Amino acid sequence: MLPTDSHFNPPPGVSLPSEEVLHHINGLKAENRYTRSSAVKALRQIGDRWVVEPLCAALQDEDQAVRTSAAKALGEIGDARAVVSLCRAFAEDDPSVRNIAAWSLGQIGDARAVVPLCEALKLEISYIRLSAAEALGQIGDARAVEPLCAVFKHADPSVRSAAAKALGRIGDARAVAPLCAALKVEDPPVRSAAAKALGQIRDVRAVEPLCAALESGIPYIRISAAEALGRIGDVRAVAPLCAVLKVENEEVRTTATWALGQMGDAVGLPLRILSAPTLTPAERLTALQSLTGALPRTAGKAVRYVVGDVQTFCENLCGTVRSGESARESVRRGAEAVLAELQNRANAKVLLRASVSDDAREKDELLRGVSDRSNTTASGELLRPSENSGEANSPKKPGILSRIFGI
Numbered sequence: 001m002l003p004t005d006s007h008f009n010p011p012p013g014v015s016l017p018s019e020e021v022l023h024h025i026n027g028l029k030a031e032n033r034y035t036r037s038s039a040v041k042a043l044r045q046i047g048d049r050w051v052v053e054p055l056c057a058a059l060q061d062e063d064q065a066v067r068t069s070a071a072k073a074l075g076e077i078g079d080a081r082a083v084v085s086l087c088r089a090f091a092e093d094d095p096s097v098r099n100i101a102a103w104s105l106g107q108i109g110d111a112r113a114v115v116p117l118c119e120a121l122k123l124e125i126s127y128i129r130l131s132a133a134e135a136l137g138q139i140g141d142a143r144a145v146e147p148l149c150a151v152f153k154h155a156d157p158s159v160r161s162a163a164a165k166a167l168g169r170i171g172d173a174r175a176v177a178p179l180c181a182a183l184k185v186e187d188p189p190v191r192s193a194a195a196k197a198l199g200q201i202r203d204v205r206a207v208e209p210l211c212a213a214l215e216s217g218i219p220y221i222r223i224s225a226a227e228a229l230g231r232i233g234d235v236r237a238v239a240p241l242c243a244v245l246k247v248e249n250e251e252v253r254t255t256a257t258w259a260l261g262q263m264g265d266a267v268g269l270p271l272r273i274l275s276a277p278t279l280t281p282a283e284r285l286t287a288l289q290s291l292t293g294a295l296p297r298t299a300g301k302a303v304r305y306v307v308g309d310v311q312t313f314c315e316n317l318c319g320t321v322r323s324g325e326s327a328r329e330s331v332r333r334g335a336e337a338v339l340a341e342l343q344n345r346a347n348a349k350v351l352l353r354a355s356v357s358d359d360a361r362e363k364d365e366l367l368r369g370v371s372d373r374s375n376t377t378a379s380g381e382l383l384r385p386s387e388n389s390g391e392a393n394s395p396k397k398p399g400i401l402s403r404i405f406g407i
Helices: 019-027 033-046 049-058 062-075 079-088 095-108 110-120 126-139 142-153 157-170 171-181 189-202 206-215 219-232 235-244 252-262 268-275 281-294 297-307 309-317 325-355 358-376 378-383 402-404
Strands: none
Touching: 019 033, 019 049, 033 049, 033 062, 033 402, 049 079, 062 095, 062 157, 079 110, 079 206, 095 110, 095 126, 110 126, 110 142, 110 189, 126 142, 142 157, 142 171, 157 189, 171 189, 171 206, 189 206, 189 219, 189 378, 206 219, 206 235, 219 235, 219 252, 235 281, 358 402
């Protein structure tokens, strides 16, 4: 189906074309095909509004090289008035002209080309389907999602890769399930393209399949999966990404470090790890130990500031269970020690601020706040549910450990 034709009438007040433009337009009518080809190139270099209609007419030239050159010129100029003529050129029998016409339609990005390009996805010629998929990705119209998803049944990996890239650029959540399925195919380029596309869509449903892709033995698939997880930013990916920090490939490790950095600032990320309900205590430990060595030097220092000595943290949070003590109680005990240390550091920062303050009222308020917090033991404050103000029968809020660790 071709879009309805449009007119090329210039708006009122627009100046007439220059003598140079008229000279090259006349060159398109020459009998010599080389002269016509040279005229197309000259008009492409000029690129003003007057050259579009003559170049559209050149799409019907008897010489294939002239038609191809005119199609490319119209894509480089990017004028939407050429869409109808390019759609007609895309429907002709010559594969070279069709290929360039699809590219030009993608460059222009006009939605009128979506239907003809989607229909081309059903053709048997692989590189026409590939060009159509790439153009649809450039246009970014959601009507192309289902036809592009159907392309994953095509035998040619390059066509499936192009479809995955296009779906990523469109960014429609309907593509998540087919792209996740594409992560499991045998062709590495398709898996890599699918991972990148999922990173562009940023749907949390892709987190687990992408974490599984991190275990691939092919470095560029791991890199694509790590990049995608970094874009999505779900904390469930922390432990798998930290495991990747141990591989030999430097680019894989660098990408995994970048991905971890996207999940929070140097202080916020370890706190997110500590409070992540999807991570076990052992996974929290692994993540924090890896982060202190993997992040840039200044960020690593910030992580160590938050969790203190990682080995001590390990012993507190994931240490040996004491006699008569359940594993749950052991985690609770270690968490209490960690949070108490964080509270002590917060108090220290307040005391420092108070020591340099010249405002007596501010200093008194700061010191009183530290005193109030210090009068409550860590176990009482952190483990005991907090009382709500107001009515006597109002429900109690869970303590901070219950909210963070679920205990």
